[in-house]
Amino acid sequence: MKMGHGSNPQPLRSEIGTSRPAMAKVGMARLAVTPQVTVSSPFRLWARINASGTAMMLAATTTAAERTTVSHSEVRMPPSPVQYSALNYKDALAAQGHPGVALALPLVPGIDAVGKVIESGNPLVSVGHEVIVSGADFGTRSWGGWATRAQVPAAWCIPIPSGLSGRETAILGTAGFTAAQSVEYLQRHGVAPDDGPVVVTGATGGVGIFAVRLLSKFGYHAVAVTGKPQRAEWLREHGASEVLSREDVDDPSGRPLLSAKWAGGIDTVGGNPLATVLRTTRPGGCVTACGLVAGHELSLTVYPFILRGVCLQGIDSANASREYRIRLWEKLGSEFKLDDIESLATETGLSDIEESVQQILQGKIAGRTLVDVRR
Numbered sequence: 100m101k102m103g104h105g106s107n108p109q110p111l112r113s114e115i116g117t118s119r120p121a122m123a124k125v126g127m128a129r130l131a132v133t134p135q136v137t138v139s140s141p142f143r144l145w146a147r148i149n150a151s152g153t154a155m156m157l158a159a160t161t162t163a164a165e166r167t168t169v170s171h172s173e174v175r176m177p178p179s180p181v182q183y184s185a186l187n188y189k190d191a192l193a194a195q196g197h198p199g200v201a202l203a204l205p206l207v208p209g210i211d212a213v214g215k216v217i218e219s220g221n222p223l224v225s226v227g228h229e230v231i232v233s234g235a236d237f238g239t240r241s242w243g244g245w246a247t248r249a250q251v252p253a254a255w256c257i258p259i260p261s262g263l264s265g266r267e268t269a270i271l272g273t274a275g276f277t278a279a280q281s282v283e284y285l286q287r288h289g290v291a292p293d294d295g296p297v298v299v300t301g302a303t304g305g306v307g308i309f310a311v312r313l314l315s316k317f318g319y320h321a322v323a324v325t326g327k328p329q330r331a332e333w334l335r336e337h338g339a340s341e342v343l344s345r346e347d348v349d350d351p352s353g354r355p356l357l358s359a360k361w362a363g364g365i366d367t368v369g370g371n372p373l374a375t376v377l378r379t380t381r382p383g384g385c386v387t388a389c390g391l392v393a394g395h396e397l398s399l400t401v402y403p404f405i406l407r408g409v410c411l412q413g414i415d416s417a418n419a420s421r422e423y424r425i426r427l428w429e430k431l432g433s434e435f436k437l438d439d440i441e442s443l444a445t446e447t448g449l450s451d452i453e454e455s456v457q458q459i460l461q462g463k464i465a466g467r468t469l470v471d472v473r474r
């Protein structure tokens with residue numbers, strides 16, 4: 100549902116909440132209010148309004164005529180057949196206007212984007228270079244990748260690694276980067292394949308499946324935990340040595356320590372599953388934590404830490420430095436390079452993204468969802 104008129108270089112006043120047919124597609128019917136939003140940008144807007152009546156852009160497009168002056172620190176990516184965004188769990192939260200993720204409204208979600216630079220006022224990035232933008236404020240405070248163009252600080256642009264195509268880089272995106280961070284932390288902590296099994300929660304999710312693939316590549320016994328029993332075979336095909344149900348790693352007893360099983364863990368869900376993994380990790384083991392789909396609270400005692408020396412390593416991909424990003428992306432294209440990355444991708448367009456958002460929020464998606472911003 101395109102709102103407003105994109106060729107108008109003046110601040111645009113869009114009426115959101117009229118009875119255009121496409122609105123029903125994004126759940127507008129339940130709204131009682133007809134608010135307006137004033138947008139001082141040259142973007143055409145796609146909008147949805149959440150239950151509280153907050154206007155939020157789901158996507159934006161521009162035309163060449165709408166380009167504004169590029170400041171010294173910014174670069175632009177063009178509407179290009181090689182530009183991709185993706186659907187991360189965080190994007191789904193942003194699309195819901197989650198106050199912890201959508202830090203400024205209105206917002207174009209999309210924490211990942213891949214494209215070619217068409218303008219740059221900064222020597223860090225050259226016109227024509229293919230780059231990935233992810234992390235920092237992209238898609239949370241600043242407008243993100245669910246658009247045909249993005250205008251971002253040059254420091255946010257990371258060159259596509261030499262060993263990967265732009266499309267492969269987009270499929271990996273924040274999920275692949277976070278999985279690589281997690282595996283690298285376990286390696287640095289000294290967790291070796293011979294030490295015992297490494298458990299991965301939320302294993303069919305974006306971070307989870309790349310973690311399973313990477314652990315398998317390096318010879319670890321990867322134990323995939325999933326709420327999708329129908330995906331057990333798929334997980335094995337992607338390198339899981341064992342598949343467990345969510346209930347197997349969600350101990351309700353509250354006992355401070357449980358039988359020690361894991362040499363390490365990559366937790367993508369938080370909450371009691373993370374607490375359970377920590378209580379079942381072997382002495383000297385390490386567990387990484389990046390997610391919260393099962394809960395943001397962590398209820399446990401200090402015993403895993405003081406009686407078993409377990410290490411809990413937090414993962415924060417969004418605030419990784421530019422140097423760190425360049426190094427890890429290069430690694431994802433070389434030492435950490437996975438075969439057949441394409442097999443993990445499905446695609447959606449902006450026109451049907453609402454359905455995919457609901458699916459990822461309900462934990463129904465397996466693998467990675469690329470967003471084709473041209474449809």
Ligand SMILES: NC(=O)c1ccc[n+]([C@@H]2O[C@H](COP(=O)([O-])OP(=O)(O)OC[C@H]3O[C@@H](n4cnc5c(N)ncnc54)[C@H](OP(=O)(O)O)[C@@H]3O)[C@@H](O)[C@H]2O)c1
Pocket residue numbers: 187188189273274277300301302303304305306307324325326327345367368372388389390391392393414415416417459461462463464465466
């Ligand atoms: N800290 C960081 O830098 C960082 C970076 C990237 C992602 N994250 C976070 O990591 C998490 C995973 O991200 P993602 O993009 O991989 O998400 P995703 O693709 O939606 O994967 C999440 C997976 O978690 C499992 N799951 C869903 N609901 C669950 C529930 N209620 N209880 C237990 N498991 C559940 C599902 O896998 P199964 O059906 O296989 O169990 C789901 O596929 C999210 O919380 C995200 O915000 C953090």
